[in-house]
Amino acid sequence: MSVVIPILALVLLVIAQSLLLLGTLHEQRNKMAEHASQRLLHIGYQLQQSLSDSLSRHQWDIAERQLTLVALNQQLDSLQVIDPQGLVQISNKRAEKSLFAADNANYFNTELFNQVKNKRSPVSQVLPEHWQVNLYLPLDMGPREDSLRRAEQGAIFVSYNLQNTWLVKREMIIDEAIKTFIYMSVAMLLLVLMLNRLLVAPINKLVGRTxxxxxxxxxxxxxxxxxxxxxxxxxxxxxxxxxxxSFAQLQRSEQRWQFALSGSGDGIWDWNLITNSVYYSPQWKAMLGYQDSEIGEKIEEWESRIHPEDLDKTLNELRKHLKKKNKVYESMHRVKHKDGHYLWVLSRGMVVERSERGLPSRVISTQTNISEVRSAQELVRFQSSHDDITRLSNRRKLLENLDLEIERGRKSNKVGALIYLDIDHFKNVNDMLGHAAGDLLLRLIAHRLREGRTSTETVARLGGDEFALLVPNLSTDREEAKQLASNMAEHLGRVIHKEFVIKGNQISLNLTTGVALFPNHDSNATEILRQADIALYHGKDNERSSVHVFSDQMADEIQERHQLTKMMREALENEDMVAYFQPRYNANFEMVGAETLLRWFDTKLGWISPGRFIPLAEETGLIVTLGQWVMRSACETLKTWEDRGLPENFKTLSINVSPNQFHRNTFVQETLAIIQEAGCDPKLIELEITEGVLVDNVQDTVEKIQALRDIGVRFSVDDFGTGYSSLAYLNKLPINCLKIDKSFVSELQSGGSECAIITTIISMAENLDLEVIAEGVETEYQLEFLKYRRCTVYQGFYFSEALEPEIFEERLFIGQAEIA
Structure with missing residues (x-):
């Protein structure tokens, strides 16, 4: 023992002296760096004034001598004048001139340079790992000789290396520490010997007794x-x-910590139900932002911090465990942090002691912060019920809320409305500005739709350019609710119609709106949404940019359209449709061609107008099958006429081709197959396409037309002048003919602009060497006007309506003279 104590004392002395030495070295190094910074700042201020005077007079040589002299006298590692662009204009090292300071200066920091230049205040930089002290000082460099602008702002960069100075200082400190250590070692040795005699021996005896x-x-x-x-x-x-x-208390404490170690919580509270005192661990307090002394030892410290909405549920779970209904107490709830926000925590605990009567006397519980996990769960829940682009509710969330509001409406007898909104022609925005701009516009639309909405209303995006607004509790009177919903929809239309500005483009939008009221009989959310959708598409078909409230008549129309589509499929399969032919004549009343027109007679409904079933066929996709059937029927009939011997004047049989049919990748192959199968002369076939086809993918259009032109098929542009502006493409497209729309011809007698339009179309066709056909000629005045304007082919009721095949053939081969 007498040897151990002196050695231990010596070791402790060495450790203490070493720590003291390290602290002294660290302190002295910091002081040296601080002193060097102050010294550099003093040198910099003196140099700043002299250099500013020299540079304002453009005396660069004097400034350079001043700088070099200061650097030499003050033993500076680097001293530079740097212009606003970071170029070294003057330096005590010639090799660094005219180079960027960031490339050659000792640990030059561009961010600090820009800070000094902009704020015009000096900044010191200490680099302990490099034994380096740098100073950045603002410097007015004077105006350029070739400019009247104000003086440019540069900087003085001063760099000083502390290493050599520090080595000398460190050696002095170490020498002093060695001397001190020797003196203290001798004193410590004497003290240990004295303590060993006076204390150690008696204590050894005491150890034996203990x-x-x-x-x-x-x-x-x-x-x-x-x-x-x-x-x-x-x-x-x-x-x-x-x-x-104290042994019993130690055992209880051990239980507490064993439970803490086995649990996954960060904090612990230990509740003694006998004394009603609670031990809150430091981690428990720190989790809520409190110091150890800021929370008392009452159970109310825990209860008062539970969120009011979670308090009853949490205490109920604890009571169940105390009454042995649950083996373990577990609760997920919110607890208030010191700064006011709430944390989501998971509390798990159990009774660890009971009284002789079996009543709980002590409960230990852990508390784990699960806020991050909860936030992630809430994010996933939000994303599953909201639209990614607009952050509005999605279809799923809308239907959930709608089901709730329908049930509430039944109980309160109040009528609500679902307003279904569609942005008219939104696709044009994507086509013109791109999908990124389209997404931005959708977010702006969503923002406008949200403005002024109450917490009970739901704004949702259903996909594409379709939105919905759920408005409950409008009125107990259904008619009043209908009027309020219509007014609200009209207001939304005005809100959305206000101009948006996207990438410098001003965009005005219109809304077509469908409204469905609820509750409605036994309808659920899906049915109400379907009704609003029906009302919306009724508006698209009849009157865009307006509000339409669902009615049973609309549902009947949808049912009728569905039935008509079914009938049309059956008619195509059974070949119940018939290709009629409307003749075309020249000025001599000679039949020079015909247009193939589809007619449909149903035994129950009678004659069904093409204006009724053709748009439906386009909407359902049946138009392709319908168009192929018409083309096949026309080609087969044409072959029959050819076999009988067509009159010499008969030049073309025209067949209408829908855009959907034309834009199919297989259109050319399908058309060639039909012509070859029928065996007719392709030079007698004329395919009519609309203006919209011309401007949609011009290159593809040209290739398809040319492929069929190569075998002799002719092409004409139907209803020219009523659709897209295709003038820019006419000279590029291999077409043969323009058809003047009957809407222009019918208005000729009114003397309006139609006369000028027709004259322009005919003149343009002559310049492009295209044939012109006038549709809808019904009066002699119209015919004479067209003759005078040099239109040579006519079609319309003035000559003949569309004829069924047998009557047409009779007129084609026998009865042409009757027209004349």
Whole structure:
């Protein structure tokens, strides 16, 4: 023991002295860096004034001498004048001139340079790892000789290396520390020897006596020594008794910490139900932002911080466990942080002690912060019920809310409305500005739709350019609710119609709106949404940019359209449709061609107008099958006419081709197959396409037309002048003919602009060497006007209506003279 203590004392002295030495070295190094910074700042301010004076007079040579002299006198590592662009204009090292300071200066920092230049205040930079102190000082460099602008702002960069100075200083400190260590070692040795004699020997005897504590549970240690050692013996005896009395408390404490270690919580609270006192662990308090002394030992400290909405549920779970209904207490709830926000926590605990009567006397619980997990769960829940682009509710969320509002409406007898909104021609925005601009516009539309909405209303995006607004509790009167919903829809139309500006483009939009009221009989959310959808598409078919409220008549129309589509499929399969032919004549009343027109007679409905079933066929996709059937029927009929011997004047049989049919990748192959199968002369076939086909993918259009032109098929543009502006493409497209729309011909007698339009179309066709056919000629005046304007082919009721095949053939081969 007498050897161990001196060695231990010496080791402690070495450690203490080493720590002191390290602290002193660190402190002195910091002081040296601070002193160097102050010194550099003092040098910089002096140099700043002299350099500013020289540079304002453009005396660069004087400025350079001043700088070099200062750098030499002050033993600076680097001293530079840097212009606003970061170029070194003056330096104590010639090799650094005219180079960027960031490339050659000692640990030059461009961000600090820009900060000094912009704020015009000096900045010091200490780099301990490089033994370097840098100073950035603003400098007015004077105006350029060739400019009247104000003086440019550059900077002075000063760099000073501390390493050599520090080595000298460190050596002095170490020498002083060695001397101190020697003196203290001698003093420590003397002290240890004295303590060993006065204290260690008596204590060794006392140690032997204290071993009784390990073998005797209540051992009493008598005080036999005098003075301090005797007092120590008395204290140790008293301590032995205290150790055994504290053993039970130690066991309980061990239970507490064992439970904490086995749990996954960060904080612990330990509730003694007998004394109604609670131990809150430091981690529990820190989790809520509190210091150890800021929270007391009452259960109310926990209860008062639980979110009011979660309090009853949380306490109920705890009561169930106390009454042995649950093996473990577990609750997920919100707890208030010191700064006011709430944390989501998971509390898990159990009763660890019960009284003799079996009542709970002690509960230990852990508390884990699960806010991040909860936030992630809420994000997933939000994304599953909201649109990614607009952050509005999606279709799923809308239907959920609509189901709830329908049920509430039934209980309160109040009528609500679902307003279904469609942006008219939104596709044009995507085509013109791109999908990124389209997404931005959707977000702007969503923002306008949200403005002024209450918490009970739901704004949703259903996909594409379709939105919905759910408005509950409009009125107890259905008619009043209908009027309020219509007014609201009209207001939304005005809100959306206000101009948007996207990429400098001003965009005006219109809304077509469908409204469905609820509750309605036994309808659920899906049915109400379907009704609003029916009302919306009724508006698209009849009157865009307006509001349409669902009615049973609309549902009947949808049912009728569905039935008509079914009938049309059956008619195509059974070949119940018939190709009629409307003749075309020249000025001599000679039949020069005909147009193939589809007619449909149903045994129940009678004659069904093409204006009724053709748009439906385009909408359902049946137009392709319908168009192929018409083309096949026309080609087969043409072959029959050819076999009988067509009149010499008969030049073309015209067949209408829909855009959907034309834009199929297989259109050319399908057309060639039909012509070859029928065996007719392709030079007698003329395919009519609309203006919209011309401007949609011009290159593809030209290739398809040319492929069929190569075998002799002719092409004409139907209803020319009523659709897209295709003038720019006419000279590029291999077409043969323009057809003047009957809407222009019918208005000729009114003397309006139609006369000028027709004259322009005929003149343009002559310049492009195209044939012109006038549709809808019904009066002699119209015919004479067209003749005078040099239109040579006519079609219309003035000559003949569309004829069924047998009558047409009779007129074609026998009865042409009757027209003349």
């Amino acid at each position: 071993k009784q504590i390990q073998t005797h549970r209540n051992a009493n240690i008598a005080a036999k020594s005098q003075g301090e050692i005797g007092a120590l013996e008395h204290a140790i005896g008293k301590m032995a008794n205290g150790i055994h009395s």
